[in-house]
Amino acid sequence: MREVSPFDITGNVFDMIFNGKAILTVKKGDIVNSMTISWGALGYLWKKPTATMYLRPQRYTCQLLMDCDFYTLSFLGSKYEKEIEYIGRHSGKDVDKYKETGLTAKESGEYAYIDEADTVIFCRKMYTSQVDIGCAAQYMQETLEKDMYPNKDNHYMIYGEITKVLKK
Numbered sequence: 001m002r003e004v005s006p007f008d009i010t011g012n013v014f015d016m017i018f019n020g021k022a023i024l025t026v027k028k029g030d031i032v033n034s035m036t037i038s039w040g041a042l043g044y045l046w047k048k049p050t051a052t053m054y055l056r057p058q059r060y061t062c063q064l065l066m067d068c069d070f071y072t073l074s075f076l077g078s079k080y081e082k083e084i085e086y087i088g089r090h091s092g093k094d095v096d097k098y099k100e101t102g103l104t105a106k107e108s109g110e111y112a113y114i115d116e117a118d119t120v121i122f123c124r125k126m127y128t129s130q131v132d133i134g135c136a137a138q139y140m141q142e143t144l145e146k147d148m149y150p151n152k153d154n155h156y157m158i159y160g161e162i163t164k165v166l167k168k
Helices: 013-019 061-067 078-089 098-101 138-148
Strands: 002-004 022-028 031-037 038-046 047-053 071-076 103-106 112-115 119-130 156-167
Touching: 013 038, 013 078, 022 061, 031 047, 031 098, 031 103, 047 061, 047 071, 047 119, 061 156, 071 103, 071 112, 078 098, 112 119
Parallel strands: none
Antiparallel strands: 002 156, 022 031, 022 071, 022 112, 038 047, 047 156, 071 119, 103 112, 119 156
8 A cells, every 4th residue: 555645535535435435443452443434524624634423422433432542444445345334233342343354454553444445544533522413503403303313322523633544
């Protein structure tokens, strides 16, 4: 893999994230865990290129990420559709996702990522906040409360500075 600038990320980021082809990976001490994500954004904040993820508080990966500052986004593409789906449907508390899928969690300092990825975005956490329905536009509040957060398990918004990007 070769390092590229965050400004040289190519492809349709909506497809990369929304269609479930992104895997968020966190390393906390000896624990490495990944989850599939489909809510996120790439952008620019506070004069830094950023990746923003939205995670439910009950997700094991979210719990790990609350205690550390680094995460990666690995983009595998449709070739690994079954593996991506498996990672999204099972908890790392219960199974070894890498053993079950054959994917490789590669560690690099404070980071871990999926070695089979075509693109890996390395991020350092810079801001975390839980979604506050009261801050949403008035017309959205009832819908969010009823359809998105009936159990009051509002997503965490995690903004990370993109520190490095690797591409095959």
